[in-house]
Amino acid sequence: MRERVDLNKLETVFYFIAWSGGIFYGLYQLFLAGVYFEDYDDAFNDFGPGWSWVGRKRDISDIEWSLWIPFMYQLIPWVTLHLTFSQYLKWSECSSTIICCWYIAISVAFLCYYAGGVAMIFLLTQPCIACLLTSFRSKRIAYVIHFATLGVIQLSPTLEIVIQDWLMLQEDVYQMIVIAVCWMQLRTISCSIDNITDYKHRNIVGFLKNFIQSTAYCLYLPTLFLGPFVLYSDFIRGIEGPFKPWTFRRISIFILNITRFTFWIFFTDLSMHFIYCNALQYHPDFVAQLNPWAFYAMGYAMGQYFLNKYVVFYGTYGEISRADDINAPPPPKCIGRIHLYSEMWKHFDRGLYQFLIRYIYVPIASMEIPLKKILASFISFGFVFLWHGVQLFIFTWSFLNFLGLTIEGIARSVGNTPGFIDWEEKWLTSKNIRRFHCMLASPLLALSAISNFYFFAGQDIGNIFIYRIFHDSPKAVGILLFLLYCCCQVSTEMKNRETGRETKTDHDDIEKRM
Structure with missing residues (x-):
């Protein structure tokens, strides 16, 4: 050097x-x-009224900024509730499983409110698939299925139209759900591969605990839609770590x-x-x-x-x-x-x-x-x-x-x-x-x-x-x-x-x- x-x-x-x-x-x-x-003829609404x-x-x-910033404001009360209660659970020394159940509950509630029950169930399929893939104990199979799933999502315009009609979502809500699906694809790969490495499905209790943790990770509300990506191992360390006092x-x-x-x-x-x-x-x-x-x-x-x-x-x-x-x-x-x-x-x-x-x-x-x-x-x-x-x-x-x-x-x-x-x-x-x-x-x-x-x-x-x-x-x-x-x-x-x-x-x- x-x-x-x-x-x-x-x-x-x-x-x-x-x-x-x-x-x-x-x-x-x-x-x-x-x-x-x-003197521009703004037929496509590229400009809006500026600050007075x-x-x-x-x-x-920019479509992303125009869509994401209002969504960000809409998410504020939900992530505030998410953070406040999760910190209370940690302060109360609740188990990581209970904390994960809270993560799942608040995310499911928001998805039902924002996109409806059908879209919420649709998003739940990814962590379910990830947990099932873990049971095969084969990283090769996991990679093939995850990559094939991503390919189907990205390469099939017809599927996109069918899913949008099936979910019955407005265009802006559908775009946010698509973004969540793409982020979740990374998370399902992370938890599948890590769980295969550290296999815990040796009994029904181990399977259920792992399923709850994987689902909580995939649906983690603060990073569900707009990132950033967090490794599964970092997520597990976070929920299992001790409570950190809120000092000045x-x-x-x-x-x-x-x-x-x-x-x-x-x-x-x-x-x-x-x-x-x-x-x-x-x-x-x-x-x-x-x-x-x-x-x-x-x-x-x-x-x-x-x-x-x-x-x-x-x-x-x-x-x-x-x-x-x-x-x-x-x-x-x-x-x-x-x-x-x-x-x-x-x-x-x-x-x-x-x-x-x-x-x-x-x-x-x-x-x-x-x-x-x-x-x-x-x-x-x-x-x-x-x-x-x-x-x-x-x-x-x-x-x-x-x-x-x-x-x-x-x-x-x-x-x-x-x-x-x-x-x-x-x-x-x-x-x-x-x-x-x-x-x-x-x-x-x-x-x-x-x-x-x-x-x-x-x-x-x-x-x-x-x-x-x-x-x-x-x-x-x-x-x-x-x-x-x-x-x-x-x-x-x-x-x-x-x-x-x-x-x-x-x-x-x-x-x-x-």
């Missing part, structure tokens, strides 16, 4: 100012491009974090009065004509907006889960301070990353087969493609991410060879080695960003970014790569400082124990 390399403070400040300045200037140019919508004190209309074209510090941290995520809701809504990056996605002809600053800033704005959504949802429900002693993954890190594919996957959707590593990547990478790591990565992204939805733009996003991670992995392997290390140390100083690595990472960061644009905005917008990166003027592309180089330096600096703090904390802990 190479030593941490710090640059001159003035140079570090320059990179930070250049990267931040480039972002803000680009966003200003994107704001100016919003004049396109001043702002005096501008608001971009409401714990209450303060909980309130502070909920306030922080609430702030991001209002900040994101405010930004949609000025930056119309979502509405622009439906006008590819105009996007293709944007000047380079506004064009690439639109890509950054889409990424930042996407980040804000998941900071709000993963952050809020993750915090509620942690208050309930369930160790949910932390919210995503800011995309503006991450430059490597591997780091982005590791620190954005951390729950999904844990799932992929534990249940797909590691089992395949541990096999004695050629190119096992590349195959494990390929199958992992194949699962990501299937789980997110079988569409062309999702395939492009998944494939480019697989390609980018493969290139990064090959580059890291070459960079860690003794010959390459000796070459660098012979011709470059330690600081120049860091600069050289950031320079090499800049084009890969561009590929990483463009791959995500396919996911954010669809195939047409993604294709435009590919076209522009190869056809814009050398000056425009040069400025872009320079700013991405600055981003790589800022990202490296932030990672070095985090590593330094973690090392210091570990050192302090060791000293306290001595």
